[in-house]
Amino acid sequence: MEFDIIKATETDIEPHRRLFLAETKFQFIYNKCHGAGWVDNYLFEFEERAIGYGSVWGKDKREDRDTVCEFYLEQPFRKYAGQLFKQFVKASGAGFVECQTNDVLLAGMAFESAKNINAEAILFETAFDTDFAIDGAHFIKEKNADEWDAYSIQKYGEVVATGGFVWNYNFPYIDIYYEVKENFRKQGYGALIMQELKREAYRLNRIPAARCNVKNEASKALLLKAGMRVCGYYLSGYLVMKT
Incomplete structure (x- = not known):
């Protein structure tokens, strides 16, 4: 040929x-x-x-x-x-x-x-819904200086975790990113903000996705806990x- x-x-x-x-x-x-x-x-x-x-x-x-x-x-x-x-x-x-x-x-x-x-x-896709809640913690949406949609978890007015979306992937998928302040890690705030960002993605008519470094065991565990599953590498x- x-x-x-x-x-x-x-x-x-x-x-x-x-x-x-x-x-x-x-x-x-x-x-x-x-x-x-x-x-x-x-x-x-x-x-x-x-x-x-x-x-x-x-x-x-x-x-x-x-x-x-x-x-x-x-x-x-x-x-x-x-x-x-x-x-x-x-x-x-x-x-x-x-x-x-x-x-x-x-x-x-x-x-x-x-x-x-x-x-x-590691590449992740959504697998199941979760229902996490932490007393005094609220999911907040606001607009930042760079005009990206910015989201946070605030507990009694203090920001403990932040996150958002990367939009430039194939429709209808959207990539989730997040960060938990160091002194609030391992307390459930990462899973909580992932849960809320997944819900927000669906409100935006998008399918949530995520990824992490293969060596980042903490991030992998959090994503799995928050209802994601491995779909590729x-x-x-x-x-x-x-x-």
């Missing part, structure tokens, strides 16, 4: 990106890269017909384009994924791959073609393409 790998614009790959996102039933962390202009895109063609695309971004510097972060093929052509991926890596000059394990196609290419694969983050590795 002969395929063409052509450098492309966002407009060129948009139809296949829509297909990719329609298949994606999870928060896709690289979605923000397209709107921000942080990727170079390549269109895959067979007999002058587009059949998929790939994207590369910078592993350590945004201006670099050394890391495969997206790879999509129409279903009938996925049996040629290994061949096409090899051509794509050669055309783009990428030396690394980063992916989510729940992005099965690219994760498969990573396991076949990369070495020194490391899990850098964020991986990175060095590409080693056999000739």
Whole structure:
């Protein structure tokens, strides 16, 4: 099979990106890269017909384009994924791959073609509702100076935890972040603010998601307690393409 790998614009790959996102039933962390202009895109063609695309971004510097972060093929052509991926890596000059394990196609290419694969983050999706409450603690919404929606847990008027959302992921998903003041940790405030942020996400017509470093056991435990579950891992590795 002969395929063409052509450098492309966002407009060129948009139809296949829509297909990719329609298949994606999870928060896709690289979605923000397209709107921000942080990727170079390549269109895959067979007999002058587009059949998929790939994207590369910078592993350590945004201006670099050394890391495969997206790879999509129409279903009938996925049996040629290994061949096409090899051509794509050669055309783009990428030396690394980063992916989510729940992005099965690219994760498969990573396991076949990369070495020194490391899990850098744990990805979470919502699993069940909780009903935490702490006497005197209230969930507060306010507007901060940067015009981000800012939320806090306040106990008798004192801020003990803060949090909010990162909006630039694929709809309808939204990423939750939070922080508990050091002297109030291990007292239930982290789980409480996660619970309330999940509820707020649904009020905003979004599906809550989160992630944490693989070594952050405290954060992982908190997210699980707050009704989240592990849905994947964020991986990175060095590409080693056999000739």
